Amino acid sequence: MFSTDDTIVSVSSAAGPAGRSIVRMSGPDAIGLAEGVFSETMDELDGFISLDGTVAVQAPWPITVPARAYLFRGPRSYTRQDIVELHLPGEVVASVVCSALIDAGARQADAGEFTARAFLSGRLDLASAEAVADVIDAQADAQLRSALGVLDGALARLCRPAAETLTETLAVTEASIDFADEDLALASPGELASTVRKVADDLDAALAASGRWSASESEIRVAIAGRPNAGKSSLLNALGGVDRAIISALSGTTRDVLTTPAMLTENLEVMLLDAAGLEAFAENPDPLTIAAHSAARQAVASADAVMFLIDATSGDHNADERLLDEVVELNPRAPLMILANKIDLLDHNRQIADESFSRRRYGDEKNILTTLCRRFSKDVFPVSALTGAGLDNLRRVLAERLDSSAAPKPGTLLLHDRQRRGIAAAAEAARRTAGMFQTADEITDIAELAAVELRSALAGLAELTGQVADEDVLSAIFSRFCVGK
Numbered sequence: 001m002f003s004t005d006d007t008i009v010s011v012s013s014a015a016g017p018a019g020r021s022i023v024r025m026s027g028p029d030a031i032g033l034a035e036g037v038f039s040e041t042m043d044e045l046d047g048f049i050s051l052d053g054t055v056a057v058q059a060p061w062p063i064t065v066p067a068r069a070y071l072f073r074g075p076r077s078y079t080r081q082d083i084v085e086l087h088l089p090g091e092v093v094a095s096v097v098c099s100a101l102i103d104a105g106a107r108q109a110d111a112g113e114f115t116a117r118a119f120l121s122g123r124l125d126l127a128s129a130e131a132v133a134d135v136i137d138a139q140a141d142a143q144l145r146s147a148l149g150v151l152d153g154a155l156a157r158l159c160r161p162a163a164e165t166l167t168e169t170l171a172v173t174e175a176s177i178d179f180a181d182e183d184l185a186l187a188s189p190g191e192l193a194s195t196v197r198k199v200a201d202d203l204d205a206a207l208a209a210s211g212r213w214s215a216s217e218s219e220i221r222v223a224i225a226g227r228p229n230a231g232k233s234s235l236l237n238a239l240g241g242v243d244r245a246i247i248s249a250l251s252g253t254t255r256d257v258l259t260t261p262a263m264l265t266e267n268l269e270v271m272l273l274d275a276a277g278l279e280a281f282a283e284n285p286d287p288l289t290i291a292a293h294s295a296a297r298q299a300v301a302s303a304d305a306v307m308f309l310i311d312a313t314s315g316d317h318n319a320d321e322r323l324l325d326e327v328v329e330l331n332p333r334a335p336l337m338i339l340a341n342k343i344d345l346l347d348h349n350r351q352i353a354d355e356s357f358s359r360r361r362y363g364d365e366k367n368i369l370t371t372l373c374r375r376f377s378k379d380v381f382p383v384s385a386l387t388g389a390g391l392d393n394l395r396r397v398l399a400e401r402l403d404s405s406a407a408p409k410p411g412t413l414l415l416h417d418r419q420r421r422g423i424a425a426a427a428e429a430a431r432r433t434a435g436m437f438q439t440a441d442e443i444t445d446i447a448e449l450a451a452v453e454l455r456s457a458l459a460g461l462a463e464l465t466g467q468v469a470d471e472d473v474l475s476a477i478f479s480r481f482c483v484g485k
Helices: 030-035 091-103 113-120 126-137 141-151 154-178 189-209 232-240 287-301 318-330 368-376 391-404 417-439 443-465 471-478
Strands: 008-011 021-026 048-057 063-072 083-088 220-226 258-265 268-274 305-311 336-341 380-382
Touching: 008 091, 008 113, 021 030, 021 091, 021 113, 030 083, 048 091, 063 091, 083 091, 113 126, 126 141, 126 154, 126 443, 141 154, 154 189, 154 417, 154 443, 189 287, 189 318, 189 417, 189 443, 220 232, 220 287, 220 318, 220 391, 232 258, 232 268, 232 305, 232 336, 232 391, 258 391, 268 391, 287 318, 287 417, 305 318, 305 391, 318 336, 336 391, 380 391, 417 443
Parallel strands: 220 268, 220 305, 305 336, 336 380
Antiparallel strands: 008 021, 021 083, 048 063, 063 083, 258 268
């Protein structure tokens, strides 16, 4: 993706009029190329040095200007290569000098290529490299504090204990395979199950305590969760204004996380996620259901808000309560709205869908919605995905809650969706491994399958820091950078 054996150059200061602009070079020929335009010799110098002198170039037209050169010798520089910065009077002069250096043999740097070289040389891990762009993009104090924390290794420190425990568990698991005929005193399956489950719980807790990095152009994600046949797909279609999901009276019709954009207000668009599959894992743990459950958990955990849907016509809400507890555990920071769907089917329907029902507003003991409010200890918003009743009120309240929760709290670690997915995937793999150990009489009974899951969990964590990184992921990350950074 990025070549590191040539010399790159770029104007690294911001565009626009300025008293000083910066031309930055990194690579094996950085000093030699700089000496071709700078009046002072740098080849014999070592360490970090600044020199005053002049810069002179002949093309595209002759100029001679006062300048200051900064030399950063590798491997103690940002890229661990020799770096030279030429500080020049103004953007136009910097552009002319940069062109002259390219004509002399340097290559125009791609977006983020200086930081990419810092990552590829081991100066920064991938999370820290990504945080460089976050520092530049930060629009609030909490964003800046979070980015500086990640730049200082906060995300790596969060993942390290989990990675160490998973690695130790993997070693024990593989030892049980290699030395199956030996009488070794390995840990019991129950002990390993407890150890790995704690890793999953710790990762879930870290994810729940974190915020979501949300630049101004980032989409806002709203998850729709609930039991089968509560009307999640119907609500997705109604709010999105398009038949994105198949609607059926049969429960479990949706097995994947469906998404569709929806306008809450004239200026606020969100991405709706139908988190189907979250509820069926315990009852039917087949491979397809396991995959759907994992995807649904990630959708809920990464959401900026959650709408929990209840069938108002159902007489049994015990399963709703259990599922709601899991939703809150997955994402306690996100605004939560409980929706009572299918109010068009209620007997003696009051036809009041412009307010939430609560004990403060309604004292009618026989009212179904009042009963739901008391049972869940929260306001319940009545809607009908079929008739559209209550949807305007839902859009308004959801927009207000998203607006009030938009500002991250000081000290909160803000994670990109890629990072959140990596942590969630690692937690899911760890939880699956714990389940395998819990049901096994001996480690060797499930050792090979458990080892696969443990490696999957470790790979999810390794992607965060770049120990394992796909080229497409790297390209997407560094393309966010300005040229010259």
